[in-house]
Amino acid sequence: MKLDRYLDILTKSIWVFNCNSGSCNGCDIEIVATITPRYDIERFGMKLVGTPRHADALLVTGPVTKYMTERLKRIYAQIPDPKVVIAIGNCANSGDVFYKSYNLDGPVDNVIPVDVYVHGCPPRPEAIIEGAAKAVLKLEKMKEELQKAGAPQ
Amino acid sequence: MTCRPEYVKESSDPKEVVACIEERFGEDVQNLELREYKGGLEDAVQYHLLWLKVSRERFLELVDALREFDFLHFQIISGNDDGDVVTLNYHVALFREAGKGKRLGACVSVEVPKTDLVMPSLWERIPGVEYSEREMREMLGIDFDGLPNKALVFLPEDWNEDIKPWRRDETGPSEADVRELS
């Protein structure tokens, strides 16, 4: 992996917005545990922001309930390009135990396009950090392509 | 009627409560049962629960009779679709603040015929029943007489109100409404 080349393009660390679309909160607690001093994703510069308009990555948890489908799509539309979507937990990947219901609209990739899948119920904070690292690499590629297509620096 | 505004500190014996109910209601109360629960190292009796079934006409009277002992704490209404009736179980509790092992929980069952799905509401006596009664309304289709706010509580706004998720007959969700995720 040519690290120098990638770090040239990386102008700032990615900022993350968390959206809970109907989960049991287990994955959300592990996300909060990731920013606390033991696992500390903040040493890489990543932080939880309060609005999607400042974010680079979207963390989604939970199988999407019918109430949250519209809102999830709106949040996705409000994040400026280039963006990554990370689906955290088994519920967001495939529905987990909730596989047949009258009020669920499917796993997250039925609603918005997903880039990184992190498995686990809930995934350990180390797994979330690995997922975030893969998202950084993917974001670099996206930024590179945008620059080649003529976007300003 | 005498109703306590807060929890009593001294409880009555569960058998006294049972005797009072049997005396006042006689035939209209069926399946009266006082269950004991054991546990711990010596397998001692830890607490009691009261189970009974009452007819719909005398339901409010029974609630008021129980409220004379203590402020009736309401927990939840559970229910099921049983063919031509809908059974509702009201889970309530007495003597919450009275002493170790003195709490008396009760389960009051009422059968509501499907031809006339109306029940009197407990909202004026116990305002905490609001969410439960709204939930029973949207899930089983029972109307509560006297409940001011009858909006949907758990289902989304664009839900088709003719489909009642817990019913097992033609008003329940059909195969098309239930989606398999994976």
Add this chain to the structure above:
Amino acid sequence: MAVGAGKTYKVPIGPVHVGLKEPITAWLDVDGERIVDATIRPGAIHRGIEFMARERNPIQVIYLAERICGICSFTHIECFVRAVEDAAGISVPKRAQYIRTIVLELERIHSHVLWAGVACYTFGYDSAFNLGMILREKVMDVLEVLTGNRVNYGTGTIGGVRRDITPKVEKVLRDMITFYKNEFDLFYNVATDDPITMARMRNVGVLSPEDAVKYCALGPTVRGSGHRVDLRWSQPYEAYGELDVQPVVPQDLTGEVYGDVYDRFLVRVLEVYQSLEIIEKCLDDLPEGDLMWEPNLPKLLNYLKRADGTGVSSIEGPRGDDTHVVKLTGGEENVTWWKVRAPTYANGVSWPIMFRNNDLADAPLIINSVDPCISCMERMLVTEKKTGSKQVVTRAELLNRCREKTRKVMGA
């Protein structure tokens, strides 16, 4: 926003917002900075769990039950399993009862420390938040050694528990108790002796004792208003019959009851000390014996298939009483119906009461004080009715307002 006579604005909060078990939408009627009234609309996390249980046998429903909530997952397993044992007439061996009690108390500690940290974060005390999170990692380590996972441990089963407390686990547990006795005092003093904390939380979000009774509040919410209500005392289950557990109320420590956020904070912090004592006593008295009523799974399923009856159980979770009702029918393998009443369901009815006459800046703190789970606060839309203009206020700004008030209190 101008403060005018008779002008109230409807401020929507949610659905995805801080400190809530379900992403809930709330509309606050605001006059200037004072909240006049509030309407709550739940329903964003309704997954149809009780409907899904109709196609599963009781053992499969255990894994569905623990994913109702990630913070009190063992509480839901315990409650469901006790309801099935009530319906089917199964008795639990003594060692399993004590192990269940220990795991329940460990979960209570982890939930209360998490809540205390998040409450401090809400009004700006970031260092207390980080300190609380470091302390909480100790409990997560113990839970991982005992059950195998940090969250959603599938330890309970119908008729007992699945994992034993071996001498290695016991040593880790006792180390944790010693650690907490030394270190938790620091957090307690930092959070309660601080005058800013007291100024920020006193007389905010008051729930009077009469209202707490009328609206059927539960757990630390009703204990913070002065009532001695605790299911571990008034309806003891598992090992609590032999332990002397008294309800923790604020008047035992401070002498007066206000029913505000500070009282609920105090109740939860004191309950952590109570839980440590309970765990120590259970470890000392742990009896020998089997772990399960029937270790052979097909035999257990066969027995449950023939069982018939309705069972109900209520236990004291970290947030209040949790109630499960189960009906089993003879001859059918699947559960006939199942009803869950989680404690936030009942506590949510008393939110509009607590919101009245408080500042808008206190809204996140009041939502948090009833202890829903973690989520994040989304954007707020402030509309001015007369001109129809809209102004979007983000979560960062709402949280900032909460912290600005703290700075004003400090500076003034």
